[in-house]
Amino acid sequence: MSHELTLQEIAEFSRDFNADPKNQVIARAAGRSGVLEASYNERVAGRLTRVFSTELDTDNVTNQKQSGRCWLFSTLNVLRHDFGAKHKAKNFTLSQAYNFFWDKIERANNFYEKIIETADKPLDDREVRAYLDFAGGDGGQWAMAVSLVKKYGVVPSYAMPESFNTNATSGFATALADKERKDALSLRRLAQAGDKEGLEKARKQFLNEVYRMTAIAVGEPPKTFDLEYKDDDKNYHLEKNLTPVEFFNKYFDVDLDDYVVLTNAPDHEYNTLYHLSSQENVDGGSPILFLNVPMEFLGQAAIAQLKDGEAVWFGNDVLRQMDRKTGYLDTELYQLDELFGINSQLTKAERLATGVGTVSHAMTLVGVDEDHGDIRQWKVENSWGDKIGAKGFFVMSQDWFNDYVYEVVVHKKYLTKDQQALLTSTPVELDPWDSLY
Numbered sequence: 001m002s003h004e005l006t007l008q009e010i011a012e013f014s015r016d017f018n019a020d021p022k023n024q025v026i027a028r029a030a031g032r033s034g035v036l037e038a039s040y041n042e043r044v045a046g047r048l049t050r051v052f053s054t055e056l057d058t059d060n061v062t063n064q065k066q067s068g069r070c071w072l073f074s075t076l077n078v079l080r081h082d083f084g085a086k087h088k089a090k091n092f093t094l095s096q097a098y099n100f101f102w103d104k105i106e107r108a109n110n111f112y113e114k115i116i117e118t119a120d121k122p123l124d125d126r127e128v129r130a131y132l133d134f135a136g137g138d139g140g141q142w143a144m145a146v147s148l149v150k151k152y153g154v155v156p157s158y159a160m161p162e163s164f165n166t167n168a169t170s171g172f173a174t175a176l177a178d179k180e181r182k183d184a185l186s187l188r189r190l191a192q193a194g195d196k197e198g199l200e201k202a203r204k205q206f207l208n209e210v211y212r213m214t215a216i217a218v219g220e221p222p223k224t225f226d227l228e229y230k231d232d233d234k235n236y237h238l239e240k241n242l243t244p245v246e247f248f249n250k251y252f253d254v255d256l257d258d259y260v261v262l263t264n265a266p267d268h269e270y271n272t273l274y275h276l277s278s279q280e281n282v283d284g285g286s287p288i289l290f291l292n293v294p295m296e297f298l299g300q301a302a303i304a305q306l307k308d309g310e311a312v313w314f315g316n317d318v319l320r321q322m323d324r325k326t327g328y329l330d331t332e333l334y335q336l337d338e339l340f341g342i343n344s345q346l347t348k349a350e351r352l353a354t355g356v357g358t359v360s361h362a363m364t365l366v367g368v369d370e371d372h373g374d375i376r377q378w379k380v381e382n383s384w385g386d387k388i389g390a391k392g393f394f395v396m397s398q399d400w401f402n403d404y405v406y407e408v409v410v411h412k413k414y415l416t417k418d419q420q421a422l423l424t425s426t427p428v429e430l431d432p433w434d435s436l437y
Contacts, residue, residue, distance in 0.1 A: 026038070026339060030339065035336060035339060035340075036334050036336075038339055039334045039335045039336050039338065039339040040323075040333070040334060040335075041330075041332050041333055041334065041335050043332075044328055044330045044332060044333050044397075045326070045328070047330070047377075047397065048328055048330060048377055048395040048397060049369075049377070049395075050379075050390060050393075050395050051369060052367035052368060052369040052377070052378075052379050053368065053369050053370050053371075054303070054306050054307055054367055054368050054369075054370070055366065055367035055368075055379060056081060056085075056306070056309065056310075056311060056366040056367060057084070057085070057090050058081065058090060058366050058381060058393075059090050059091050060091045060093070060386070060392075061381060061382065061383065061384075061385065061386050061391070061392030061393065062076075062077060062093060062096070062383045062385075063383060063384060063385035063386075063392075064096070064383045064384065065162075065167040065168060065385075066167060066168040066169065066170065067138055067166065067167060067168065067169040068137065068138040068139040068140075068169065069096055069100060069138055069140075069166075069169070069383075070139075070361050070362040070363070070383055071139065071140040071141055071142065071144065071145055071315075071362045072096050072099055072100060072103070072140065072145050072148075073096055073362075073383035074142075074313045074314075074362040074363055074364050074383065075142060075145035075146070075149070075313060075362075076094040076096060076099070076145070076154065077311065077313075077364045077381060077383065078254075078310075078311045078312070078313050078364060078409075079094060079149070079154065079252060079254060080092055080093055080094050081310070081311045081364075081366070082252055082253060082254050082310070082311075083251060083252060085309060086251070086252075086253055087229075087231060087237075087251065088231040088232045088233060089229055089230075089231045089232060090232060092156070092229055093156070093157040094154050094155070094156060094157060095154070095155045095156060095157045095158075095159055095160040095161070095162075096157075096162070096166065097160045097161065097162050097163060097166045097218060097219070098152075098154065098155045098159070098160040098221050098222075098244070099145065099148045099149065099152065099154065100138070100166055100218065101160075101214055101215075101218045101219075101220075101221050102148050102151070102152045102221065103138070103140070103144070103148055103281055104176065104210065104214040104218070105207070105210060105211055105214060106147070106148070106151075106281045106282045106283075106285075107281045108176075108180060108206070108207060108210040109207060109283060110280060110281050110282070110283060111131060111134065111135055111180055111184075112180075112183065112184075112187060112203050112206060112207070113283065114131045114278070115128075115131060115183075115184040115187050115188060116187055116188075116191050116199065116203075118131065119187070119188045119191035119192050120191075120192070123188075126431075126433065127278075127431075127432060130278065130431075130432035130433050131184075131278070131432065132181055132184065134278075134279070134432075135176070135177040135180040135181050135184070136173045136174065136175075136176040136177025136178075136180060137173065137177070138169050138173060140279070140281070141261075141276070141279060141288050142259075142261055142313055142315075142362070142407070142409050143261070143280070143285075143286040143287060143288040143289065144279065144280070144281045144282070144285075144288070146256045146259070146285075146286045147280070147281060147282035147285025147286045148281070148282065148285075149248060149256060150256060150285065150286065151282060151285065152221075152244055152245070153243065153244030153245035153246070153247055153248040153249075154244055154247060154248050154252075155221070155222060155225055155244050155247065156225070156227065156229070159222050159225040160219065160221055160222055163217075163218055163219060165217040165218055166218055172213075172217040172218075175213065175217075176210070176213060176214075179206075179209065179210070179213065180206075180210075183202075183206045186202055186206075187199065187202060187203065187206075190202055221244075222244070223243065224241050224242060224243055225241075225242060225244075225247075226238065226239070226240045226241065226242070227239045227240075227242055227247060227251075256286070257286070258411050258412055258413075259409050259410065259411055259412070260289075260291055260409070260410060260411075260412045260415065260423065261288075261289060261290050261291065261407050261408075261409050262290075262291055262293055262297060262298050262301060262407065262408050262409075262410060262415075263290040263291065263292050263293075263298075263315075263406055263407045263436065264292070264293065264294065264295045264298055264348070264405070264406055264407075265290070265292050265352055265406065265435065265436055266347070266348050266349035266352070267349040267350075267352040267353045267435060268292050268435075268436070269292065270292055270293055270294055271292070271293060271418070271419075271422060272291075272292050272422070272428060273289060273290070273291050273292075273422050273423065273425050273426075273427040273428065274289065274290045274291075274292060274427055274428050274429075274430050274436060275287055275288065275289055275427035275428065275429050275430060276288040276289075276290070276430045276432075276434065276436060276437065277429065278430075278431075278432035279432070279437065287427075289423075289427055290407070290436055291415075291419060291422060291423065293419060295402055297415075297416075297419070298405065298407075298408045299375060299398075299401065300414075301408060301410040301414040301415065302314070302365055302368070302408045302410060303368050303370070303375070304410075304414045305410050305411060305414055306365060306366075306367065306368055310411075311364050311365060311366050311381070312364065312365035312408055312409065312410060313362060313364060313408070313409040314362065314363060314364070314365055314405055314407060314408045314409070315359040315361070315362050315405070315406050315407035315408075316359065316360070316361055316362070316363065316404050316405045316406060316407075317357055317358055317359065317360050317361070317404045317406070318360060318361035318363065318382075318404075319360060319361075320403075320404050321333045321334060321400060321404070322394075324384075324388050324389070325388075325389075326389065326390070327380075327382075327388065327389025327390050327393060327394035327395060328394070328395060329380070329394055329395070329396035329397065329400045329404075330396075330397040330399070330400050331397065331399040331400050331403055331404075332399075348402075348403060352435040353435065355435070357404075357406075357435070358435070359406045359407060359436070359437075363380050363381060363382050363383070363394070364380070364381040364382075365378055365379070365380060365381075365408070366379050366380070366381045366393075367379025374398075375398040375401070376397075376398065377395055377396060377397055377398065378395070378396040378397075378398070378401060379393060379394075379395060379396075380393065380394035380395065380396050381393055381394075382394055406436075
């Protein structure tokens, strides 16, 4: 049944608003300083102390700037902490630009393949539209970064520095998306005509063009480099003529195949393995898998890994209840419901099901504060530079962790035996538009 909004109803709304004089006071405060500042809860500062019972030895932070590469930054942060602990070089950094380059090439190849596979479906089909929407993007998942590292290795940040187009990706992303979407129309026509020879010729030409575009925007990646650094004890180290894959295999104590994405998605069935093949960027690379479990298992596994001296990649919805200046992450940071006199609270399952909740960011856990088994707060390394938060580090309450953290990446040894057994089960395939995206 339709409802026409009447002038009488609007007059009633206005009378109700003006009947309470507090509304005018609140409106003036919100109008002058904004609704977030007007609803800011100063008491949060008394709870988030930035003292942690378990804490990794960290110092500098990275900065993804105006790009969507948090998934890659967080993965390389985990790896650089491994390097720092093993080689006593905690401020050693890795090049995000290097793996970003290869992601553009591999992702284009995957995009073209998905377009060819769905050529018999109409352009407005939901799956086809999802692939077209992904074109040119630079967001991603843990497994996507793993696939790039396993195939192409890593390099120090000085071997392939950031450029304008890696720090601010929107211009290049738009050009790449426009090109790939036009290519998609050509590939669909060739596939629909059954022209296999023309299809493969066009695909190769298009990938060649993507390579040229990426080399122009980002620069070609090095094939070899000299590893040179001073450790924390000021000892000098030099090894010449390393390939990126040799560097990773020789200097890192990490078997990336041993790590699992534990997710908490209560709108999905628990104790189930899920597969998101639509976003996989490297053909033959690591599959994007999520093991969906109750929230307490994410915290338990993350703490166990931190206590063993290893950082934890985690996916979250960072724009919820977050203050950039202080780096506070707390569910009571902004009292918006109090400000407006409403109740907007949803369960985690309801947020995912309605699109309110999403995995919008990835960061790195580098510390936790426990009190006789109770988790008080977490230390978070972000990738927004040292001017945000406390020199780039955030502090997160346990309530925020429960509400807005959706994924943690941990070694499979921290899983229960039943959870480890689930890793060999046949995963449930997710739609490209699933809430776990």
